[in-house]
Amino acid sequence: MSTTDVQVWSAALVIPITAPSVMDGAVAVRDGRIEHVGSRDWVVATLSERGLSFTERHFDGVLMPGLVNAHTHLQYTGMSEVGARQYTGFPDWIRAFDEVYDRGGLDWGAHAAEGAAALLRAGTTCAADVVTDPQAASALHDAGLHGIAYWEVMGWSNEDWLERGPAAVEDALDAMPTPPAIGVSPHAPYSLEAQPLLDLPDLARRRGMRLHLHLGESHSEAEWAEARTGDLADLWRSGESSSFTAMRARGGGFSATQFVDQLGVLGPDCHIAHGVYMTADDRRRLRARSTAVALCPRSNRVIGLDAPPVAAYLTEGNLLAVGTDSLSSSPSLDVLEDVAVLFDLARAQGYRSSDLGRRLLHAATLGGAWAMGLATGPDRVGQLQAGAVADMVVVDVPVSDIVGTIDDVARGGAGRQIETVVAGRVRYSARG
Numbered sequence: 001m002s003t004t005d006v007q008v009w010s011a012a013l014v015i016p017i018t019a020p021s022v023m024d025g026a027v028a029v030r031d032g033r034i035e036h037v038g039s040r041d042w043v044v045a046t047l048s049e050r051g052l053s054f055t056e057r058h059f060d061g062v063l064m065p066g067l068v069n070a071h072t073h074l075q076y077t078g079m080s081e082v083g084a085r086q087y088t089g090f091p092d093w094i095r096a097f098d099e100v101y102d103r104g105g106l107d108w109g110a111h112a113a114e115g116a117a118a119l120l121r122a123g124t125t126c127a128a129d130v131v132t133d134p135q136a137a138s139a140l141h142d143a144g145l146h147g148i149a150y151w152e153v154m155g156w157s158n159e160d161w162l163e164r165g166p167a168a169v170e171d172a173l174d175a176m177p178t179p180p181a182i183g184v185s186p187h188a189p190y191s192l193e194a195q196p197l198l199d200l201p202d203l204a205r206r207r208g209m210r211l212h213l214h215l216g217e218s219h220s221e222a223e224w225a226e227a228r229t230g231d232l233a234d235l236w237r238s239g240e241s242s243s244f245t246a247m248r249a250r251g252g253g254f255s256a257t258q259f260v261d262q263l264g265v266l267g268p269d270c271h272i273a274h275g276v277y278m279t280a281d282d283r284r285r286l287r288a289r290s291t292a293v294a295l296c297p298r299s300n301r302v303i304g305l306d307a308p309p310v311a312a313y314l315t316e317g318n319l320l321a322v323g324t325d326s327l328s329s330s331p332s333l334d335v336l337e338d339v340a341v342l343f344d345l346a347r348a349q350g351y352r353s354s355d356l357g358r359r360l361l362h363a364a365t366l367g368g369a370w371a372m373g374l375a376t377g378p379d380r381v382g383q384l385q386a387g388a389v390a391d392m393v394v395v396d397v398p399v400s401d402i403v404g405t406i407d408d409v410a411r412g413g414a415g416r417q418i419e420t421v422v423a424g425r426v427r428y429s430a431r432g
């Protein structure tokens with residue numbers, strides 16, 4: 001074995017997420033996977049005992065699992081002029097989005113590649129990338145990033161769908177490159193009629209693919225209890241169920257979450273983005289189905305929506321991840337910026353526990369991995385654990401005590417990512 005076969009990253013604080021944090025810690029990596037995690041002294045002694053030589057990169061800051069961006073659309077990276085402004089709600093934002101989109105001249109492939117490079121600079125090693133145009137389908141693949149490229153399906157009527165929908169989706173999925181994995185993203189309950197929303201989960205699941213959809217992002221998806229005239233299940237059985245919008249118009253004041261749950265869309269192999277307009281019952285349903293929610297608070301703010309109920313999610317024990325959404329509705333692709341916003345939101349909403357920073361860093365790493373089925377198994381990420389894929393980020397914050405430093409990463413780590421490691425390879429380094 002040559003001397004360069006084992007590489008050690010050591011830092012003033014190592015946050016493994018799946019184990020207690022370690023001051024003066026280290027991670028040993030071989031063949032792209034983690035060999036040992038612990039105090040630097042112990043890691044070095046263990047390697048010596050095993051007769052393994054190594055090279056070392058030391059940092060004064062924090063070493064933690066690579067960030068997981070659990071909701072983005074890399075192809076819209078070229079639409080940052082839209083995301084740089086402030087809107088008064090969905091209609092206002094969609095108008096601005098369509099104006100730039102319809103102007104044309106956007107190179108989805110090139111912009112998605114730029115987005116992937118931005119992820120690496122922001123310490124992100126894994127992403128849920130929603131792909132709407134085939135030219136953008138290879139961004140994660142080309143950049144060697146982990147995660148899932150989700151093929152987005154939207155705008156189908158029941159009639160058109162029954163005629164040629166499934167075949168069109170199967171063809172699109174067959175054309176997408178792997179790795180990483182491919183998934184299916186039925187856009188949202190209001191942009192698809194009921195038949196495609198019924199069929200798409202089965203189509204994806206028969207192929208062993210995961211699901212991801214926008215849910216509870218628009219105010220129109222909120223439960224509207226005062227308008228409820230009957231039971232959702234009865235309305236569903238009545239045949240008056242061509243779409244969420246049609247069912248709402250017929251007096252079903254149920255929420256979009258109740259609707260997709262009735263259709264069997266949710267489950268442990270599905271995660272949702274946003275989750276803003278969610279009642280206690282909606283949140284309970286997500287927990288009951290083991291469906292994680294990727295919170296994207298900066299995108300909600302730019303569009304002019306309400307803030308997600310992060311304190312309630314944390315208190316009630318929902319599975320949480322963090323996403324940036326795209327540059328068409330957010331100023332950057334740095335998930336730590338969203339973590340900082342979530343920290344302040346949770347406090348403002350009354351969440352008092354001292355574990356807030358730790359739980360949000362969990363959401364931005366292991367939570368995102370969980371949301372994509374990558375928290376366990378041979379290709380697991382989002383954690384510093386022996387045998388896991390060596391996806392890591394170094395965040396250059398001064399290290400004091402453990403809890404204080406974790407809070408500092410959560411509140412002020414954004415923009416301080418100085419080294420990104422994917423499968424044991426340095427893919428971005430501020431050291432050059």
Ligand SMILES: [Zn+2]
Binds near residue numbers: 072214273325326
């Ligand atoms: Zn989105």
